[in-house]
Amino acid sequence: MNLNKKRAIVFGGTSGIGRATSIALMAQGAEVHVVSRHAEALNDLPETIRRYNCDVCDEDTVRATFASIGPLDIIISSATGGSRTLSHFPEMDMASYRDSFAKLWGYAHVVRHGLEWLRESGAIVLVSGSPARRCDPGQVALSSVGAAIEAMVRGVAKEIVPRRINALCPGLIDTPILQKKGADRVEHYKQLTEGNLVPRPGTPEECAHGILFLLENEFVTGTVLDIDGGRLLS
Numbered sequence: 001m002n003l004n005k006k007r008a009i010v011f012g013g014t015s016g017i018g019r020a021t022s023i024a025l026m027a028q029g030a031e032v033h034v035v036s037r038h039a040e041a042l043n044d045l046p047e048t049i050r051r052y053n054c055d056v057c058d059e060d061t062v063r064a065t066f067a068s069i070g071p072l073d074i075i076i077s078s079a080t081g082g083s084r085t086l087s088h089f090p091e092m093d094m095a096s097y098r099d100s101f102a103k104l105w106g107y108a109h110v111v112r113h114g115l116e117w118l119r120e121s122g123a124i125v126l127v128s129g130s131p132a133r134r135c136d137p138g139q140v141a142l143s144s145v146g147a148a149i150e151a152m153v154r155g156v157a158k159e160i161v162p163r164r165i166n167a168l169c170p171g172l173i174d175t176p177i178l179q180k181k182g183a184d185r186v187e188h189y190k191q192l193t194e195g196n197l198v199p200r201p202g203t204p205e206e207c208a209h210g211i212l213f214l215l216e217n218e219f220v221t222g223t224v225l226d227i228d229g230g231r232l233l234s
């Protein structure tokens with residue numbers, strides 16, 4: 001797909017991986033609409049990027065947001081949905097485990113209602129996460145949700161031909177989601193990426209590069225692209 005003049009929507013497009021992807025799409029000449037819970041309040045995005053407030057967990061608002069934008073060529077979601085549950089399963093609070101699936105329900109709303117507006121030549125990219133296929137202690141919730149997203153992508157791909165859907169699976173990426181932890185950032189990242197084949201966090205731009213590949217290459221559908229510095233092999 002040539003991205004020039006294509007109409008794109010990016011859920012979670014105001015921060016981290018989604019923000020870098022929105023800017024990369026704009027640089028390729030796409031018309032970009034970003035969505036997040038506080039998008040309209042943010043001033044640090046280029047003016048040509050249109051912004052919408054919407055919680056992906058609210059199905060009616062997701063449906064209305066698509067209806068207000070109209071036909072699309074590209075749908076992306078990197079919206080985290082709710083809280084990230086990092087806890088060992090034997091001690092896990094079941095309410096937190098259930099809450100962690102907000103990301104899956106959000107993505108389901110985006111795909112289900114986005115398909116009503118996606119052109120025949122269009123493509124979807126969802127962002128999962130490397131615990132989907134390599135789960136370290138404390139990551140059971142992240143793993144369960146990520147694996148479900150990747151399974152959804154494989155299943156939906158068969159049902160939406162000729163439209164395409166793929167997942168991008170990031171390893172540790174230097175975005176606000178992790179910076180919020182407040183720990184000494186460099187030391188924290190060093191510990192988390194030690195032993196990876198590329199022992200550093202990835203950048204949101206490296207993920208955006210992967211997402212653009214999944215959009216542009218029309219022979220790719222129903223698959224998962226790992227951008228993880230070799231974490232799966234470490």
Ligand SMILES: NC(=O)c1ccc[n+]([C@@H]2O[C@H](COP(=O)([O-])OP(=O)(O)OC[C@H]3O[C@@H](n4cnc5c(N)ncnc54)[C@H](OP(=O)(O)O)[C@@H]3O)[C@@H](O)[C@H]2O)c1
Nearest residue numbers: 012014015016017036037038055056079080081129173175
């Ligand atoms: N960074 C990593 O190391 C890493 C690793 C593996 C997987 N991932 C996955 O990659 C995706 C992007 O992560 P990131 O690091 O770029 O996170 P981020 O910088 O925190 O950005 C998350 C974005 O999602 C939006 N968002 C969150 N909940 C939302 C909701 N309920 N409805 C609508 N928008 C919502 C946020 O905006 P508002 O707050 O305004 O809503 C923000 O724009 C996530 O799905 C994450 O699980 C990240």
